[in-house]
Amino acid sequence: MSNEARTQQEDAYLELQSTSEFQALRKKFRGFVFPMTAFFLAWYFLYVLLSIFAPDFMGQRVGGDDSTITVGLLFGLGQFVTTFAITFIYARWANRELDPLADALGARLDGMKEH
């Protein structure tokens, strides 16, 4: 790509930023991802808080007094499940909600080219 072509393409990026579709796309992404990140971080640090403030609860044996399994252990292992669930929900949301919006914006730009 020549320098001139690159400059023109990058100016096109600036132009793109000013479209309302691009702003809507950006808002949608941030509106989902930022609260979700805050939520899952809080959820992981809940374990630490519970361990500090409710150690008896976390140390409680599940299934008998000489059982090896405690609430804390189950909580820890359960985090694998929630991590997977959160990732899965994000991927599905992005595939269903975000991509069509991006497609529409892409199609509009393609349309602009034909006129």
Next chain:
Amino acid sequence: MSNPLSLAAVVLVCLTTLAVGGLGLRLSRRTSDFYVAGRTVSPRLNASAIGGEYLSAASFLGVAGLIYDQGVDMVWLPVGYTLGYLVLLVIVAAPMRRSGAYTLPDFAEARLGSRAIRLVSSALVIGIGCLYLIPQFQGASLTLTLVTGAPAWAGGFVVMVVIALAVGAGGMRSITLVQAMQYWIKLTALAVPAFVLLALWFRSGSPSPQVDPSWHVPLSPTSPDDHPTYRTVSIVLALCLGTMGLPHVLVRYYTNPDGVGARRTTVTVIALLGTFYLLPPIYAALGRVAYPTLPAGVGSDTIVLRLPETFVDGLTGQLLTAMLAGGAFAAFLSTASGLAMSVTGVIDQELLRPRLARFAGGDVPGIRGFRISAVLAVLVPYVLSRVAEPLGLATTVGLAFALAAATFAPLIMLGVWWRRLSTWGAMAGLLVGGTAALGSIMTTMVVDDLGGWAGAILANPAMWATPLALATAVIVSLATPGRIPAGTTRTMVRLHTPERVALARSRLPE
């Protein structure tokens, strides 16, 4: 405990790695093949490769050892390893892909347009790679000595030679195939003995693990000098932010064909890692059944390898040990090859190629410099692994994460999400975070036992060094608004424009 079957398993894993590496050689032709496999790897293969690359000596031997030592709160370590991928996917993966950079230094230069920042980033990639490679070599030495009685230098040496050959021969393409295979080798090698041992444990009347009651209670100190809450929070922070700054992890996202592929890859990776990490706690608990306390001179990192022959004698025990030894070598080889690959790329691009080109008048074939770099990338950490005081496999890997969290994580997060980041701010953040984290890590590795709060703070620097680096970058950026790179707005839009839009955009008349 000399065991010919284990030796055979280790040899088999090494030879298979070399054979598949050789197969990759016939497939890779262009430079981009060497670096990112021509961006054509399917999500499932890629996810297996990420899992294979990520599950290192720390996961295979170290996590079980730490849970054995310190109790259930160490379950947090594998959760943190997994969580890092979620943070990476949601916050940085897509913009990083769109930057079109192959490596972290490429990204730093593309975003900030500064050659100096690129050099510092390159030095950090080499530093993080070295820190992460050291425990792989130590784990290999430990394993080979335990199962064959070989001298302590031998295991690491074998891994070093195999890695140099595999990386130098085929680059990333061969590595992707090798590593995808190694995830499944590792899972099988850890799962089958675990189930056999569990069955034997049930048959012997399922005796309880002999532990202190505090073993079951999360975050209970093992000694008055122990600060488990600080330690755990710091480790979780290091793992959850450090993953995005690991040089061998991010490059994998470039091998996905598109964003949908990257998401599918991450979902699969988390499922694969979660499945794998259910196994180390089993070894830790069974370890406490077999050894209420560790025999003198035995490190907890070897607990996984020692278990089979304490539960069952004869051929069965030897077979299970052989499986574990083979799986452990798969872990060392795959992680070390991914790391060596990234470090090699940086040495080749930043240090070797410019000098070789000057020396030979621009006539050096690109591949030869790459191969010299591969040898350098494994030789230096091997030598360090022989001289450094062993800290425990998972602990040393944790330090690599902490360094990544204190340096690259602020740079990437601010670079992707904050348009007022200035060149000086980014540089100050990297230097402050790097100096703080590296200083603490060196002190921890050299000084035997500091103890108390000083020891806890220096052994787990992520908790304070990461916010410090972030704050430095922000404050210096705000103070030097004149140093915001001229093309920042354009770069930011490019980073945040979905691929499909960018594609349509590029078809517009120019």
